[in-house]
Amino acid sequence: MAAPDGKPAPRRRGRRPGGVDTRAQLLAAARAEFAARGYDGATVxxxxxxxxxxxxxxxxxxxxxxxxxTASLDLPVNPAVELAEVVPGDPEHLAERILARFLQVWDDTGAASISALLQSVASHEDAARMLREFISRVLVAKVVAPVAPDRPELRATLCGTQVLGLAVVRYVLKVEPLASADHATVVGAVAPNLQRYLTGPLPAAEPA
Known part of the structure; x- marks a missing residue:
């Protein structure tokens, strides 16, 4: 907002006047900037x-x-905290750790946040773009790339199909018997395929 002399109003530290929450104002501004300019184009x-x-x-x-x-995506958890829990350890058991953690978090937070996120992504290109950047910057760089023998971007998107597909079928559509299966059963059934996406052989890429 401009001052009476036409110059930009000075920024304030802490909470803004009228009880407006600084954190909420930053999140609103960040969502608009990230959606309009992407992660690289938006500046602090x-x-x-x-x-x-x-x-x-x-x-x-x-x-x-x-x-x-990350906060502007309005995820139900802090991915940085969750990643710190699952990434360290034997790379050949990474899929088991990822799925066990996801199931715990999803059960603790409920399906409402997952459903809302998926609906937002499906109906709003800005939300889809932000989630794509989150996947490429967080998942590819911090989870897949350190363990992938090759083609980390492709592996990350394949992992996304597995994990998001599981979320939709189990928590949004609630298809039985998967919806009520215990964690050990789900991890045992899904982890081998997810692990192949992470570290196993993939079909050779066709020549360009």
Missing amino acids: RVIADRAGVDPAMVNHWFGGKEGLF
Whole structure:
């Protein structure tokens, strides 16, 4: 907002006047900027300007640009925390750890957030774009690339089909007997295929 002399109003630290939550303002500004410009095009300074706060508030609330991007997706959990739980360990059992963690988180948070996320992605290109960037920047870089022998982008998208497909069938559509199967059964059935996507051989790519 401009001051009476036409110059930009000074940014404020902490909470804005009138009890407006700085964190919420940053999230709203971030969603608009990330949707319009993508992760690389959006900057912390522009997001902070749009929210009317000091850029230091991004680090204060979210720990930086990546944390703000993740938070702007409105996921029910913090992926950075979940990744720290599953990535360390034997790469040949990574799929088992991923599925066990996902099932625990999904059961704890309920299917409503999953359904809302999938509906948003299906009906809004901005949301789909942001989720694509999240998959490429977080999943590919931090989960798949360190263990993949080749073609990490393809492997990451294949993993996405497995995990998101499981989420839809078990929690959104509630198809039995998968919907009520215990975790050990689901992990035992799905993990081998997910592990192949992560570290196993893939069909050779056709020459361009």
